[in-house]
Amino acid sequence: MDKRPIAGVLPLFDDGRESVWMLPGYLDCLQEAGLFPVVLPASMDAQEIAQTVEMCDGLLFTGGHDVNPALYGASPHPTTVWNTARDRLEQALFALAYERDLPIFGICRGIQLINVMMGGTLYQDLPSEWKSDTEHHMMPPYDQVCHRVTLTADAPLARLLGCTTLGVNSYHHQAVRQLADGLREMARSEDGLIEAVYAPSRQFLWAVQWHPEFSHRTDQSARAVVRAFAEACTRKAQTKTL
Numbered sequence: 001m002d003k004r005p006i007a008g009v010l011p012l013f014d015d016g017r018e019s020v021w022m023l024p025g026y027l028d029c030l031q032e033a034g035l036f037p038v039v040l041p042a043s044m045d046a047q048e049i050a051q052t053v054e055m056c057d058g059l060l061f062t063g064g065h066d067v068n069p070a071l072y073g074a075s076p077h078p079t080t081v082w083n084t085a086r087d088r089l090e091q092a093l094f095a096l097a098y099e100r101d102l103p104i105f106g107i108c109r110g111i112q113l114i115n116v117m118m119g120g121t122l123y124q125d126l127p128s129e130w131k132s133d134t135e136h137h138m139m140p141p142y143d144q145v146c147h148r149v150t151l152t153a154d155a156p157l158a159r160l161l162g163c164t165t166l167g168v169n170s171y172h173h174q175a176v177r178q179l180a181d182g183l184r185e186m187a188r189s190e191d192g193l194i195e196a197v198y199a200p201s202r203q204f205l206w207a208v209q210w211h212p213e214f215s216h217r218t219d220q221s222a223r224a225v226v227r228a229f230a231e232a233c234t235r236k237a238q239t240k241t242l
Helices: 024-032 046-055 084-099 109-117 156-161 221-240
Strands: 006-011 012-014 019-021 035-040 058-059 104-106 148-151 165-168 185-188 192-200 205-208
Touching: 006 019, 006 046, 012 221, 024 221, 035 058, 046 084, 058 084, 058 109, 058 221, 084 104, 084 109, 109 192, 109 205, 148 156, 148 192, 156 185, 156 192, 156 221, 165 192, 205 221
Parallel strands: 006 035, 006 058, 058 104, 104 205
Antiparallel strands: 012 019, 148 165, 148 185, 185 192, 192 205
């Protein structure tokens, strides 16, 4: 039996319970795309981080906490809540994975973390910093369309899906503000927020603001995006056997 490519999944942190956890949708959508998802430890030293990047064929940066605004030179908004241990772990993992051109996929916080790590900034509180009638913080069920995004012509996402607009779910209160120099946008919301990005200098570095882990069972486009990540992980795994 062929071994499935390994996707390292960044854990979700629960501050109140001093624990880590995982939404099954993250793992389910990766498994359905042909990957073997592994939830990573909440803390690792430099050697363990290097071992993780060597072991994994790709990394998924999940949703959850805000990113510490100090990382992009901003003072915290009253609504901003971050976890220092998570930020440090993801900073170190991203830096090494980026350096080694490991496939990287970001969801929600993931797009924000990636943008900050590459030199961009964030809106910390959309209700007060981005006045709009577009809903970005939907109520359940989370597999429904909340708003639409316009796909950037000739960007990888538009080529993959073969369309110019897309209905997405949405559950966030922060967003990309200034896009990092090394990133290019792939989608914008109805009210003008950047909702998907990629790094043209890397074999696969994509991130979306919406949540395919909730919508993959009902939305073909969500499955297609996850499959694109899985295919990149497969290519990476194949290079290890050559």
